[in-house]
Amino acid sequence: MSNLSCHQTRRKVYEYLGDELDVKAKQEVDGHLAGCQFCKAEYDLERTISKLVINSSFSSEPNSNFFNKISNSLRSELD
């Protein structure tokens, strides 16, 4: 059973995408995402951004600054 709050889940989403969570923690996040469309949307957005950064990081550097800008503004909205 997952009893994470939305706030806790959104913090863990970053660790989830960075592959920093253990299996149990991932299951807790998955459990919350399955029942919460708001956190699911946040997760999808972060995952999309992560992919863009990974794809673009091969060709040019400035995009990582762009990512940091977006990521920081998202984080400050969540806090």
Ligand SMILES: [Zn+2]
């Ligand atoms: Zn939630």
